[in-house]
Amino acid sequence: MKPSSGSSLLRPTRAALFSLAVVLALLTVFPLFWMVSSAFKGPDEVNSVNLIPTAPTLDNFRYVFTEVPFLRYMLNSLFVATVVTVAALWFHSMAAYALARLRFPGRDLLFFAIFSTLLVALPIILVPLFILVRELGMLDSYVGLIVPAIFNAFGIFLLRQFYIGMPQELEDAAFVDGCGYWGVYWHVILPLSRPILAALAVFFFLANWNSFLWPLTITQNQDLWMIQVAISSFQTQYAGAWNYIMAAATVAAIPTMALFFVFQRQLVESIKTSGFK
């Protein structure tokens, strides 16, 4: 027991670590701060190094929403991301329930097959997927935006891990009460998995709100543009008018940052469990 010498040794290092964390955090967040700050600057001020706009203006946001159908792009993204999230959670929880709690021949093989699709990344299969979706007549449609985005093994994997650890008694009680498999899934499994479903919902929604490559590839019709495609085209259309571009970027980013601050605990938990185990 020698607390005095220990803490006097530690105090300066802790202060140093704290200062280091402050500096690194400021550097990390600066680009996002700069984006928001520039969105409130007028065209004359946008290229200055003023941290805070001297004459803050809402003109850029007004321009983005009135001269461009920006609201429509946001609603497209909201619609697609919501439908994908709901469908994905429903399908993945059903599949995970069967893979974790039901016994049937070929279960392990099926799980391995599903798990191995985790290695398949969209860019690698982009060309064949595009041709397939074209043959199915789904180009330039909400169906084409939504359906291929639903299926990924990540959610199934995570939910299966969760269901494997659940006690058997609750299921048995439901069976005794006369529930079928659907009843058990609906009345026992789903309510119990609410926390992990909430975490996955945030995850899926963010991923789809932020997705770019797939919407870019299959939509030519501007009415179907999702927000990321829209702001990327903004950049070529208004090259150099950074005050407009930063306003558009801010509008696209704010929902994601807001979701993060509200649900950060769930998000972080789902990333941690995705690691392994």
Place this chain on the structure above:
Amino acid sequence: MSAGASETSRRRLSRKHREWLAAALFVAPDALGLLVFLGVPMVLALGLGFFEVTGFGGISFAGLDNYRKMFADPLFFDSLKVTIQYVVGFVVGVFVVSLGLALLVQQKIPFVGFFRSMFFLPHVVSLVVVGLVWQFMLTDGVGVVNQVLEAVGIGGRSWLGDPQLALGTVVLVSIWFFMGYYMIIFLAGLQEIPREYYDAAKIDGARSWQLFRHITWPLLKPTSFFVLLVSTITGVAGLQAFDLIYVMTKGGPANSTSLGIFYIYQQAFQFNDYGYAAAMSSFLVLLLLAATALMFVLTRGGRFETE
């Protein structure tokens, strides 16, 4: 009436068979979806390279034509070189930075939860937004980064316009975007290490570097392997890099940031040469498998044993 009917149908199926049927129905939507939208394209990705595919739906057998073209295409080899440079820079960089951040925010410092959130924040913003913001900050002449550098007398650079610098800039932006994500994964790994090990070593008089070298590093190996593997896969597949390059450089200047995945995209969707794009995709699949295998060998299946 209906209850009676279902009762008899239930009796016809044994309990075991009812469980099979239920399982099949539960799994069906996802299994079919994954098969159609991931499995089939994966097989096609390997086979489509042998066909000539035009933008208007015509498909004809082309034998090895696309592959011959590929091996005679210097731009393809350039894009492979760029991909490997990008992956090495990104994987090493993001590993070091995110492990460093995890070690920092594992300490007992005030507001540590706030710092964790700040380091993670870039990862929730879309890559398109990230690309736009950095492009704005790095613009020649008027960008804030160059203005600050000139003010302190270092002198500005053409971060995205100089072929020597552009790829490095894209790597740095990728690291900035991903460091918070891997920091969380490292943090989870660090928190699994029992505190008693550290306490015991401290009693024996171990310094912090020795604690890291002999306790943290060996016990963190599974996590390190996971981070290396996942960052390599996302790097080779161009998951994050595509969006950044599409927004920031369009593969330029002088093709210096034309990653394999971006070159493939151009061939398919700008020049409508889907067969050629598929041939190159299948090569990228091989590269991906090779990189994964290399990772397993280098780390001895994730165990990192040195002897």
